[in-house]
Amino acid sequence: MKIQAIELEATGKPELLIVAEQLLNQLLSGYPNDNFIKSSSFHTLGNIYKLRNDLETALKYYKEAVDFEKIWPNIKTQADIDFSDLVVKMNKPEYFDLAEELMHKRLEKSLFPLEKYRGYSILAIISQSRGDNTNFERFKKLAEENASKETSGLRYHKDLGTVKKRDSWLDRILKKK
Structure with missing residues (x-):
């Protein structure tokens, strides 16, 4: 079922x-x-x-x-990423701490550029909302690096987990600054 x-x-x-x-x-x-x-x-x-x-x-x-x-x-x-993504898109600051915690945990273990792109984008937006320009710039750069990766690093599934379609909403927010 x-x-x-x-x-x-x-x-x-x-x-x-x-x-x-x-x-x-x-x-x-x-x-x-x-x-x-x-x-x-x-x-x-x-x-x-x-x-x-x-x-x-x-x-x-x-x-x-x-x-x-x-x-x-x-x-x-993928609920942690989808939850955190929705938190920033809906601008729910009451959940920013949780979203930040979830993304840091996800990124510790993540192999895939797509997860890293989304995670770092979310962390950048949260940092930006808090006026933390240093982390905003750092996470924005990491998001862009992962969005641009053409391989996952896996030997037999080189394009698994790569960014095939960027999230225009996340990109628009990240390019504002």
């Missing part, structure tokens, strides 16, 4: 998003003690609401996934 819901969400079609949401809710209520499915279900529900442009609800689901992953750190999704 989880895989089917993720595939339906990926289509972005409104009628299929309804079915994906129903599947995930059924999964969560039918298997309340299955910790393996919770984080990815919350993350996918966040994606569904983001596609519907209900950003407050998307943020709520991403936060649920993030909170769950703090308790169960061996279960990991």
